[in-house]
Amino acid sequence: MKNKLIEVHLVLVSIGMVFLFASCNITKKSPYVASKNGLNKITLSLNENGELFYNVTRRDSILISDSPLGLYCDDQNFTSGLSIAEISSMEERRETYDLKVGHYKNIDHVFNGRSITFKNSADASMIIDLIAGEEGVAFRYRFPDEGGQPRIVKDEKTGFHIERDAKAWLQPYNSAGQYTPGYEDFYLNVNSGDSIQGARNPSVGWCMPALFHVNDQKNWILIAETGHDGMFSGCHLQADSEGGLYKVAFAKEDERYTLPLEEKENAYPTSNLPWAMPWRAIIIGDQAGDILLSTLITDLAPASKIEDTSWIEPGKASWSWWSHPDDHSPAIYKEFTDLADTFGFEYTLFDAGWEKANQEGGIIDHAIAKGIKPMVWGYSASYFDSESRKKRFRELADMGVKAVKIDFWCSDRQEVMAALQSVFEDAANEKLMINLHGSTMPRGWHRTWPNFMTAESVLGTESYFYEPRFPEKAAEQNTVLPFTRNVAGPTDYTPFALTMRQYPRVNTAVHELATAMIYTSGIIHFADSKQVFDGLPVAVKHLFKEMPATWDKTECIVAEPGKAIILSRREGAKAYIVGINGGDQEMSVKLDLAKYGKGFSKFSVITEGEDPLMEFKTETYPITADWSYTMAPKGGFIIQFVE
Structure with missing residues (x-):
């Protein structure tokens, strides 16, 4: 009997040791x-x-x-x-x-x-x-x-x-x-x-x-x-x-x-x-x-908090500040509203100084009468306090404003991150869209708040005014930012910008135009003057009118950060291929246009003109499976497929 008790005890101890060993493995497993x-x-x-x-x-x-x-x-x-x-x-x-x-x-x-x-x-x-x-x-x-x-x-x-x-x-x-x-x-x-x-x-x-x-x-x-x-x-x-x-x-x-x-x-x-x-x-x-x-x-961002998003419409905008930074007159704002109307843009942005121009010249009513949606600029401190912000949004909505560009946040503190969520929510309650400038990096907010259309948080074309190194580095940066900044959220790069500024541009005109289709922004704010837009060739004017602000499908054909990027873009029945060269040397590319242009018989290609910095050339060809092209240094091209 004693030996049996010892045997039972040893079995129980053995079982206990097995469980103890298994328990240790559970706590230590990865x-x-x-x-x-x-x-x-x-x-x-x-x-x-x-x-x-x-x-x-x-x-x-x-x-x-x-x-x-x-x-x-x-x-x-x-x-x-x-x-x-x-x-x-x-x-x-x-x-x-x-x-x-x-x-x-x-x-x-x-x-x-x-x-x-x-x-x-x-x-x-x-x-x-x-x-x-x-x-x-x-x-x-x-x-x-x-x-x-x-x-x-x-x-x-x-x-x-x-x-x-x-x-x-x-x-x-x-x-x-x-x-x-x-x-x-x-x-x-x-x-x-x-x-x-x-x-x-x-x-x-x-x-x-x-x-x-x-x-x-x-x-x-x-x-x-x-x-x-x-x-x-x-x-x-x-x-x-x-x-x-x-x-x-x-x-x-x-x-x-x-x-x-x-x-x-x-x-x-x-x-x-x-x-x-x-x-x-x-x-x-x-x-x-x-x-x-x-x-x-x-x-990984929270789901949309706006039930009805039918009023939120991506689009293109005219914008006077880049070409006329010191002119806040009613005449210049109306001129750019008329430019938006001519090119079929949905929006026009009235930047800093717009309030006085509106009092004197009714620039908002002029835009509404033209069927152009007005957007207005605001300073961040005016939208930080909850009650002041809600009141201001109501006033703007009652005036017919459709979107607000709020500038100079310049902080990542928790109070600011919380305020931005309230900005999106309070704006949505008044059916207003938001563009952030001088702000933190987006963090998936365009899913949670679809009225958040775009943000700066980027060294964009305004740097031709302020940064001496920008002209030399801009092409390279334009082939890096799509893999970094633009992955975080919509990017208000303010593309195009052909007029020479304090630090003269060295990218070709086609490269600058192509950035509008390389970067993704809910509202694309085009830089430059009415004179530049009016002087464009017919094919480029047509591209401005047809160009989407968002896409159904995108494929990456060439992806070399700092060197080159070529994208295939589709929206509805529209199909494009757009590419830019980020380097100082020519770059040869060979593309199967039959693959990306299914359903089309021809393609129109916009390349550099006789003066690469200011001019464009457009040619149309039958679609081929082995199209070859040599991109100019800091150059680019835009293909639009046509029937």
Whole structure:
């Protein structure tokens, strides 16, 4: 009997040891999420100190090596002593929606996702949500607890560990100033880990989105932020990226030059609980074109909060400021309204100084009588206070205004990010569309608020007035920004701009015209004078009238950031191919026009004229499967398929 009791005891101990060993394996295993096609994968891990890391792979090759995660809060520490409390089951998530502005109108993407709950040494919970799809992976932090005092995040440990000497296109995040941060610097071609050199202004870090060519240049990744609902500060990457580790940094407390913001010792993100933070998205592609066409940023943004969007219409606009910056007379505004009418533009923008011109000359009524939708400029501080903003929007809507360009935000502080959400909402309540200038980078907001049509956040054509290096670098930048800035959201580059300014243009006229079809903007604000528009050849005038402001389908034919970009664009029955050369040397291209021009018998091509800087040439040919063309240095071409 005694021996049997001993045997039973040994069996129970053995079973217990098995369960204990299995339990240890559960707590130590690395939770992950992979896309349905198995290509993209994000994996979490804990070290012996309970510090949290992740890595990202594609086809099992490392794209982002072990990188830190974790949050240090005023009341809790989630940077060490962590353990896994729960791993949810894998769930499929489908995002189906329409975009008013984009490379595509209809989006339908499937993701895998799961949530991992961690406990710290004080038994407090932090959740990491993971997502993986065909276009990349993403993660976000979440605090599930309810009630209590607002929580302050004093530091975020999140980093992105990029391999040594990987090539990158990064934009400096400018220090606070009268016009900064406004995401209006050059994207610099650097190696992973390089310090900031050559910025336009003193800088404290790198902007997101940040583009890297990784895995021995087999893959491209774009690091971005999305799903921002105003409950967190806008973030950038720290300047110190020693060893290629790019860490997340919060907005700075001194970003308050243009807004009535409270002076603070810090600008830490703060919120009541529960609290879901923005997604850190890593867009992945084998080609740079995969990055350009990705909708991961809008896939992870909240769904549209506007039920009826029928009143929101993309279009083209005339704009007097670029050609007549000091003329605020009723006559000049009316001249550009008439220009919009002549070219079939839907909108005209009345920039700074429009109020006096309207009082003296009725410029808004003139536009409405012509069937042109008026847009007006405003200063950010006038739209920061909730009650003042709502009152002003009502007044503008009653006047017949259809859209508002609000300028000089120059801050990523949490109060500003929250205010922008309210701007979109209050404007939608009055059926007004919004254009942001001097502002933070969009973060998928054109899905959540389809009345958000475009934003500056770019070193655009106004730089011919202000930046001596812009003419030489503009062509290169025009082949980088579609893979970086424009992936984040619609871009108000204010294209065309042929008249020579303080810093004379060196891009060809066709290159400048092509940017209107390379960049995506819900309302395209064309720069330059009535005289320039009136002097255009008939074929170019026709293109201006026919050119869409948004697209049903886009394909990337050539995608070489900093060198060249060629896109196939379709909208309804209209089909185009547009290309630009970002370099100083000629570039030969060979295209199968039969593939992209199905249903058409001929194509019209706009190229450089006798004076490449100011003139155009247009020719029409039968469609061929092997069309060859040599792009001029800093040149371009536009093909329109015709029946």
